Amino acid sequence: xxxxxxxxxxxxxxxxxxxxxxxxxxxxxxxxxxxxxxxxxxxxxxxxxxxxxxxxxxxxxxxxxxxxxxxxxxxxxxxxxxxxxxxxxxxxxxxxxxxxxxxxxxxxxxxxxxxxxxxxxxxxxxxxxxxxxxxxxxxxxxxxxxxxxxxxxxxxxxxxxxxxxxxxxxxxxxxxxxxxxxxxxxxxxxxxxxxxxxxxxxxxxxxxxxxxxxxxxxxxxxxxxxxxxxxxxxxxxxxxxxxxxxxxxxxxxxxxxxxxxxxxxxxxxxxxxxxxxxxxxxxxxxxxxxxxxxxxxx
Amino acid sequence: xxxxxxxxxxxxxxxxxxxxxxxxxxxxxxxxxxxxxxxxxxxxxxxxxxxxxxxxxxxxxxxxxxxxxxxxxxxxxxxxxxxxxxxxxxxxxxxxxxxxxxxxxxxxxxxxxxxxxxxxxxxxxxxxxxxxxxxxxxxxxxxxxxxxxxxxxxxxxxxxxxxxxxxxxxxxxxxxxxxxxxxxxxxxxxxxxxxxxxxxxxxxxxxxxxxxxxxxxxxxxxxxxxxxxxxxxxxxxxxxxxxxxxxxxxxxxxxxxxxxxxxxxxxxxxxxxxxxxxxxxxxxxxxxxxxxxxxxxxxxxxxxxxxxxxxxxxxxxxxxxxxxxxxxxxxxxxxxxxxxxxxxxxxxxxxxxxxxxxxxxxxxxxxxxxxxxxxxxxxxxxxxxxxxxxxxx
Ligand SMILES: Cc1ncc(C[n+]2csc(CCOP(=O)(O)OP(=O)(O)O)c2C)c(N)n1
Ligand code: SF4
Numbered sequence: 001x002x003x004x005x006x007x008x009x010x011x012x013x014x015x016x017x018x019x020x021x022x023x024x025x026x027x028x029x030x031x032x033x034x035x036x037x038x039x040x041x042x043x044x045x046x047x048x049x050x051x052x053x054x055x056x057x058x059x060x061x062x063x064x065x066x067x068x069x070x071x072x073x074x075x076x077x078x079x080x081x082x083x084x085x086x087x088x089x090x091x092x093x094x095x096x097x098x099x100x101x102x103x104x105x106x107x108x109x110x111x112x113x114x115x116x117x118x119x120x121x122x123x124x125x126x127x128x129x130x131x132x133x134x135x136x137x138x139x140x141x142x143x144x145x146x147x148x149x150x151x152x153x154x155x156x157x158x159x160x161x162x163x164x165x166x167x168x169x170x171x172x173x174x175x176x177x178x179x180x181x182x183x184x185x186x187x188x189x190x191x192x193x194x195x196x197x198x199x200x201x202x203x204x205x206x207x208x209x210x211x212x213x214x215x216x217x218x219x220x221x222x223x224x225x226x227x228x229x230x231x232x233x234x235x236x237x238x239x240x241x242x243x244x245x246x247x248x249x250x251x252x253x254x255x256x257x258x259x260x261x262x263x264x265x266x267x268x269x270x271x272x273x274x275x276x277x278x279x280x281x282x283x284x285x286x287x288x289x290x291x292x293x294x295x296x297x298x
Numbered sequence: 299x300x301x302x303x304x305x306x307x308x309x310x311x312x313x314x315x316x317x318x319x320x321x322x323x324x325x326x327x328x329x330x331x332x333x334x335x336x337x338x339x340x341x342x343x344x345x346x347x348x349x350x351x352x353x354x355x356x357x358x359x360x361x362x363x364x365x366x367x368x369x370x371x372x373x374x375x376x377x378x379x380x381x382x383x384x385x386x387x388x389x390x391x392x393x394x395x396x397x398x399x400x401x402x403x404x405x406x407x408x409x410x411x412x413x414x415x416x417x418x419x420x421x422x423x424x425x426x427x428x429x430x431x432x433x434x435x436x437x438x439x440x441x442x443x444x445x446x447x448x449x450x451x452x453x454x455x456x457x458x459x460x461x462x463x464x465x466x467x468x469x470x471x472x473x474x475x476x477x478x479x480x481x482x483x484x485x486x487x488x489x490x491x492x493x494x495x496x497x498x499x500x501x502x503x504x505x506x507x508x509x510x511x512x513x514x515x516x517x518x519x520x521x522x523x524x525x526x527x528x529x530x531x532x533x534x535x536x537x538x539x540x541x542x543x544x545x546x547x548x549x550x551x552x553x554x555x556x557x558x559x560x561x562x563x564x565x566x567x568x569x570x571x572x573x574x575x576x577x578x579x580x581x582x583x584x585x586x587x588x589x590x591x592x593x594x595x596x597x598x599x600x601x602x603x604x605x606x607x608x609x610x611x612x613x614x615x616x617x618x619x620x621x622x623x624x625x626x627x628x629x630x631x632x633x634x635x636x637x638x639x640x641x642x643x644x645x646x647x648x649x650x651x652x653x654x655x656x657x658x659x660x661x662x663x664x665x666x667x668x669x670x671x672x673x674x675x676x677x678x679x680x681x682x683x684x685x686x687x688x689x690x691x
Binding site for chain 2: 042043044045047054055057058059060061062063065066067068069070071072073075076078079080081082083084085086087088089090091093094095096112113115116119120122
């Protein structure tokens with residue numbers, strides 16, 4: 001298979017996330033880490049704040065990954081990465097410094113740190129692995145939990161909408177902003193490689209449906225991820241120097257009539273069980289709104 | 299030996315020491331009274347006098363995080379802060395010690411709100427006692443410069459491998475100009491070897507630091523090792539201070555410094571800039587016939603317990619001045635002192651004076667007065683009635 005110029009055969013066979021790691025079955029973060037290894041391999045230094053990926057690494061002295069990993073406090077990842085990147089620049093060593101952070105570490109507690117590193121143009125890639133809640137601490141809502149979703153701190157469904165972090169990062173005028181999904185590995189890999197070729201601050205927001213937190217069967221991770229794109233709930237795009245281009249996999253859904261019904265996406269997950277028809281309509285109009293805003297930047 | 303005498307504030311003495319130590323990455327966030335340290339360093343870097351990078355972060359949490367990232371990736375790194383900045387960093391202070399990454403940080407000691415107040419006390423610095431950092435106080439600006447350079451050497455010693463912080467009193471040192479001998483770069487180079495650290499993150503080398511331990515006992519051992527390394531650092535501190543003395547003619551006794559202690563029966567114990575006033579108080583009391591000496595603690599972590607006990611043993615009493623308080627208990631310096639003296643069977647009465655909080659001025663006359671009544675009380679009654687005294691002047 002060849003997508004966007006990358007052939008699957010060219011990807012390294014070396015595994016960067018080893019079997020026997022501590023992720024749940026069907027874990028999207030585990031998928032994402034594998035793709036990260038395929039895309040950037042040995043060049044990566046990974047900075048990981050508290051979150052599921054901390055656990056996926058495994059229990060010391062064992063270790064499930066072949067990346068060097070700097071584990072860091074929840075709110076500190078981008079700043080640590082800035083320090084790592086600065087040191088490597090001083091030492092003249094090649095490294096792609098990657099922050100691998102959950103939606104909480106990105107959009108909530110680590111938000112100021114993220115914004116600071118972006119504004120300074122520090123030479124790092126921030127990947128927000130968005131499973132739409134604080135999974136590590138037991139499925140609490142985050143500012144990236146979508147409207148209507150159940151979490152253990154929103155028993156009757158979240159009343160607020162999902163914060164649009166990719167657009168906020170676009171407004172930082174950084175050289176590279178992209179969205180990706182664990183359901184579209186080649187697209188993600190391509191974006192990672194593009195990001196790594198650019199100097200400065202790069203942001204990639206990876207949609208990561210989580211069977212444990214979203215209440216769906218672990219065999220369905222990729223299917224749920226694809227449905228998010230096909231219903232227009234998640235939009236794949238890329239912005240180089242502020243110019244937004246909808247990615248090929250999302251392009252058809254620019255046309256609202258070609259999107260699958262959001263109900264299909266809602267139905268296969270337990271977390272929207274209590275959503276009323278009225279709330280569903282509200283969610284649908286929020287999705288339209290996100291598209292309308294994004295298209296203005298294309 | 300080539301020495302240049304400059305007139306430097308305490309903050310500029312820090313900046314000069316950082317430059318002489320060939321620090322490669324600096325990151326900090328402005329807060330009074332720390333700010334002029336990084337302003338000066340920025341000037342050094344931008345004028346080409348110093349070959350380093352500065353990362354102008356958006357908070358103190360990020361300042362220490364950035365410095366931690368740089369230091370764990372192979373370069374000498376530095377930050378500085380005060381008061382609320384240090385409080386905001388607190389999580390990273392622990393993380394850096396647990397990760398065993400040598401870092402040096404200057405704390406320009408300032409009280410903590412509410413209410414807002416920029417004057418000196420030691421609340422910010424002393425609240426970090428449990429973290430695992432080396433903690434050193436400076437009495438004057440020369441000692442500031444010398445101690446920063448010493449601290450880089452000590453923190454990067456393989457027998458230690460821990461971060462270290464130095465306290466200098468707000469305004470009293472930070473913004474007061476004193477003559478300071480600034481050593482030649484070649485002298486510092488001969489004293490300070492190139493960067494050493496326990497591990498270094500680099501691409502292609504899959505090491506990790508900080509993932510969950512499978513056995514909490516291993517984790518407990520790591521904490522034990524932080525403690526043991528701090529205790530072991532005492533030897534390194536003595537060696538380094540001695541060597542610095544040989545190179546520059548200036549040494550500070552390593553862990554503690556005694557003033558007129560040899561024939562003293564009563565001991566004043568203190569840290570920081572007001573040790574200078576305590577020296578005056580000792581001279582004054584001596585002239586009145588009181589057999590009093592002064593023990594200046596340079597390091598509070600590692601706590602120089604045996605060194606202190608050796609001096610105080612056989613005396614008639616000790617009085618500990620704290621410029622901060624562990625509210626609901628007593629002054630932190632006093633608590634350490636009585637715990638260790640007691641356990642080491644130094645059975646002398648020890649009194650605590652809590653003074654100078656929030657920048658309240660304390661003169662050598664105030665100190666002499668408090669010490670005088672302490673000695674009088676012991677001489678007449680044999681005990682201390684009010685063992686934790688708040689002194690408002
Ligand atoms: C300062 C601080 N507050 C709270 C926590 C507890 N905590 C650890 S991980 C986590 C949630 C992580 O959520 P997210 O960033 O979305 O990552 P995920 O676990 O979903 O991968 C929380 C709240 C912490 N480690 N540090
Ligand atoms: S909770 Fe979700 S994201 Fe976390 S390890 Fe399990 S499947 Fe992965």
